[in-house]
Amino acid sequence: MRTDDAAADRAASAFRERFGTDPEGVWAAPGRVNVIGEHTDYNGGFVLPIALPHATRAAMARRDDGRVVLRSLQHPDEDADVAVADLAPGSPSGWAGYAAGVVAELAGSVPGGLSVLVDGEVPAGAGLSSSAALECAVAVALRDLLGLDLSPEDLVDVARRAENDFVGAPTGILDQSASVLCTEGHALFLDTRDRGTEQVPFDLAAAGLALLVLDSGTTHDHAAGGYRDRRRECEAAAEQLGVPLLRDVADVADLERLRDGSAEGEVLHRRARHVVTEDQRVLRVVGTLRAGEDPRAIGPLLTEGHISLRDDFEVSVPLLDACVDAAVAAGAHGARMVGGGFGGSAIALVDADAVDTVTAAVTDRFAREGAPAPRSFVAVPAAGARRLS
Structure with missing residues (x-):
């Protein structure tokens, strides 16, 4: 895996190349692997994930034309360009829908639009939560960039709603919780019913x-x-x-x-x-x-x-x-x-x-x-x- 500095430099450079300006920041969120506790989260049960060193990065800057433009180094032929007012399930589709779903959740705070460049190495479709990594990277970026008063638990909910309601995948909160809440050297013991957590060495x-x-x-x-x-x-x-x-x-x-x-x-x-x-x-x-x-x-x-x-x-x-x-x-x-x-x-x-x-x-x-x-x-x-x- 790239170091955080090298990964940020790569994402920022790609942003400049594609958008012709510097990003206002680069944020990252990891994929996850679940040690134990599968299909328990939407049943109110227990899970025990760890975050992976594999992460998704989002380089981002605000726009003034009311559009959300999404580009990915992993999907170079699948750019998305949608008006903030037109964000809706299915528009955009594909990989961009996971990021756009987060923007849609917070659309009231981004009327001017956003430019987003995505890069990462969480394998898609491998059961390692590439979708949640993308959602959470965008959610954390929006929180910081727009100065939003969102707790870590709020970020989890925003990202989960993007996956459930915008993309249409009926997942629980395991993946987004792991991507936001996990810490280095620990597994996250999460009670998905009361949202209680414990960092277990x-x-x-x-x-x-x-x-x-x-x-x-x-x-x-x-x-x-x-x-x-x-x-x-x-x-x-x-x-x-x-x-x-x-x-x-x-x-x-x-x-x-x-x-x-x-x-x-x-x-x-x-x-x-x-x-x-x-x-x-x-x-x-x-x-x-x-x-x-x-x-x-x-x-x-x-x-x-x-x-x-x-x-x-x-x-x-x-x-x-x-x-x-x-x-x-x-x-x-x-x-x-x-x-x-x-x-x-x-x-x-x-x-x-x-x-x-x-x-x-x-x-x-x-x-x-x-x-x-x-x-x-x-x-x-x-x-x-x-x-x-």
């Missing part, structure tokens, strides 16, 4: 461990139907159980009421069982880390979470299963898919001196599956959204 290197991220190369899209279906199924299960959210289910045994002999009842039972047991896994992982125990102990919980996502929630895909199976067979202490599913990445908890061995084993498995080698890197907890220059 997460120094795997001190224990001779590494968190290996393996990008399957199978992209996903949260605005597509599968994610929306899972959220609707969780809501239906909670309604049948008579609770506001699945977080409110005290015991897995209580879910038996969903099994009414119908195929739908069996599906709702499996979906709810994943959410309830995943919350329990998050609490067990946090307990282990808080107590300063050997982090290797969380490995089996990661694998257990993957099995639940694969079988009960049915959001895994064959290459993600191959990642997990090959990593564990090669000596990983645990592994699981991360993100919303239907593609994306997996993580594996490995001994630091086994990173190459595990990566090679997964690469070999992919070759046998006829798939390109996965992109991989070691995730180290990084800082959240911030101003670079």
